[in-house]
Amino acid sequence: MRFQCTDCGAELTVEQARNPYICSCGGLLDILHDFRAVDSERLKREFDSRLSERMTPYASGVWRYKELIHPLLPEEYIATKYEGNTGLYASSAVAAYAGIRELKLKAQSENPSGSFKDNGMTVAVSHGRYLGYTKFTCTSTGNTSSSLAMYAALSGCSSFVFLPEHGISMNKVLQTLAYGAHLLSFPGTYDDGIRFSESYSEAMGLYVCNSMNPFRIEGQKSIIYEIAHQLRWQLPDWIVVPGGALSNATALGKGLKDLHELGFIDKLPNVAIVQAEGASPFHAMMEAGHNILKPESNPSTRATALNIGNPPSWKKALQYTMKPNRSVTVSVTDTEIMDAKAQVDRGGIGCEPASAASVAGLRKLVRQGVIDKESTAVCILTGHLLKDTDAIHEYHLDTDTKGTFASVFQNSKLEWSKIRQFVEAAR
Ligand SMILES: *Cc1c(COP(=O)(O)O)cnc(C)c1O
Numbered sequence: 001m002r003f004q005c006t007d008c009g010a011e012l013t014v015e016q017a018r019n020p021y022i023c024s025c026g027g028l029l030d031i032l033h034d035f036r037a038v039d040s041e042r043l044k045r046e047f048d049s050r051l052s053e054r055m056t057p058y059a060s061g062v063w064r065y066k067e068l069i070h071p072l073l074p075e076e077y078i079a080t081k082y083e084g085n086t087g088l089y090a091s092s093a094v095a096a097y098a099g100i101r102e103l104k105l106k107a108q109s110e111n112p113s114g115s116f117k118d119n120g121m122t123v124a125v126s127h128g129r130y131l132g133y134t135k136f137t138c139t140s141t142g143n144t145s146s147s148l149a150m151y152a153a154l155s156g157c158s159s160f161v162f163l164p165e166h167g168i169s170m171n172k173v174l175q176t177l178a179y180g181a182h183l184l185s186f187p188g189t190y191d192d193g194i195r196f197s198e199s200y201s202e203a204m205g206l207y208v209c210n211s212m213n214p215f216r217i218e219g220q221k222s223i224i225y226e227i228a229h230q231l232r233w234q235l236p237d238w239i240v241v242p243g244g245a246l247s248n249a250t251a252l253g254k255g256l257k258d259l260h261e262l263g264f265i266d267k268l269p270n271v272a273i274v275q276a277e278g279a280s281p282f283h284a285m286m287e288a289g290h291n292i293l294k295p296e297s298n299p300s301t302r303a304t305a306l307n308i309g310n311p312p313s314w315k316k317a318l319q320y321t322m323k324p325n326r327s328v329t330v331s332v333t334d335t336e337i338m339d340a341k342a343q344v345d346r347g348g349i350g351c352e353p354a355s356a357a358s359v360a361g362l363r364k365l366v367r368q369g370v371i372d373k374e375s376t377a378v379c380i381l382t383g384h385l386l387k388d389t390d391a392i393h394e395y396h397l398d399t400d401t402k403g404t405f406a407s408v409f410q411n412s413k414l415e416w417s418k419i420r421q422f423v424e425a426a427r
Pocket residue numbers: 115116117143144211242243244245246247248249305306352354355382383384
C-alpha cells in the first residue's frame with residue numbers, strides 16, 4: 001500500500017503519509033494497492049465463503065473485501081458494526097417512474113448509522129486506532145458526523161464534530177449528540193469547516209475523518225464490490241449515484257477499476273453522477289467541458305447532504321469515474337428530488353432526500369435519451385428515510401409545501417359513514 005498525491009503525483013509510504021492526508025503541495029492523497037500477486041479466483045471463493053461468517057470482522061460487508069481495501073491492517077484494530085450487508089431491491093414501481101426497463105435500488109440506508117458513510121468510516125476509524133489516535137474529528141453535512149460518533153463511541157474513543165449551524169437535518173444533529181460526540185455548531189458552510197480541520201486538527205491530536213481521509217474512499221469501494229457480488233459479478237448497464245463532496249462517486253469509479261483489473265467483471269458499466277441543481281459545480285464543469293472546478297460560494301438545496309459548493313474529491317472523481325467510463329453528470333431540481341423520494345418511499349424502500357437524487361437523475365437522463373429505456377440500472381440510495389423527518393412533514397403534511405405524491409392524511413371522528421368513505425375513496 002502506497003499513497004500518491006492527486007495533484008503533483010508525489011508518492012509517499014504509509015509512514016510518510018500523515019493525518020490529515022494533504023500533500024505538501026496541498027493536493028489530496030490517494031491509496032494505491034498492488035494487486036499483481038492476487039489470485040482472483042481464489043479470492044472470489046474466499047469472498048463467497050465469508051458470506052457465512054457471523055461474529056468475525058469478515059461478517060462485515062466492508063471487511064469481507066479486506067484484501068482490496070486495507071490488506072495490512074491487523075484485525076484487532078477493526079471497529080465494525082457489520083456495516084454494508086445492505087439490500088439490493090428490484091422495484092418495478094420505481095423503474096416505471098424512472099422510465100427504465102429494469103432498476104434495482106441499493107439501500108445503503110440500511111447501514112448501522114443509517115447511511116453509506118459507515119462503509120468508509122469503519123475503515124478510517126480502524127486505521128486511526130491503529131495509528132494510536134483516541135480522538136477523532138470531522139466536518140459534516142450530518143451523516144458523516146453520525147457515523148463517526150457511532151464508531152468512536154463503539155471503540156471507547158471520543159469524537160469532535162463540526163457542523164454548519166444552518167442547513168443540517170435536526171435528526172442527524174440529534175443522532176450525533178446521542179452517540180456522545182462533542183459537537184461544535186459554527187456559522188459558515190461545510191467548505192469552511194473542511195478548511196479549518198485541514199489546518200488545525202493534527203495540532204490538536206485529532207484524527208481527521210472527512211472524506212479527504214483516503215481510507216474513507218477505500219471503505220466506500222465496498223459498495224460496488226457488494227453490488228457486484230450480489231449480482232454474481234454481472235453489473236447492470238448503468239450505476240447512478242448522488243454527488244456532494246464526490247467521495248462516493250470516486251469510490252464507485254475506483255472500486256469498478258479494481259474489479260475490472262482483477263477480472264471479477266469483464267466490462268465497465270457507465271456511471272451517472274447526479275447533483276442537486278443548487279449545488280452542482282461538478283456538473284457545471286463537465287457540461288462546460290472544463291477541467292478546473294469553479295466552487296459555488298452559496299450552495300443551496302433541500303437535499304442537505306448534497307449542499308456542498310467546493311467538493312473536496314472532485315479531481316479524484318474526474319480521474320476515477322469520469323475518464324475511464326462513458327460516464328455522465330446531470331443536475332436535478334429540489335422538486336424532482338422530493339418527488340423521486342416520495343416514489344422510493346412508497347415503493348417500500350425509503351430514503352432521505354439526497355439519496356433520491358439518483359432516481360430523479362436517472363429519470364431525467366432517460367427522458368433526455370442519454371440512458372436507453374431498455375437498459376438496466378442500479379441507483380445507490382445513500383441515506384435512511386428517518387434521517388430527515390422535516391422533509392417528510394413538508395412534503396406530505398404542510399399545505400404550503402405539499403408535494404405531488406403526498407400521502408393521504410385525514411383527521412376525523414371515528415364515524416362509520418365517514419370512515420367508509422375514507423376507505424372507499426382510496427385506490
Ligand atoms: C454524504 C452523502 C451524500 C454525498 O456523498 P459524497 O460522497 O459527499 O458525494 C449523498 N447522500 C447522503 C445521504 C449522504 O450522506
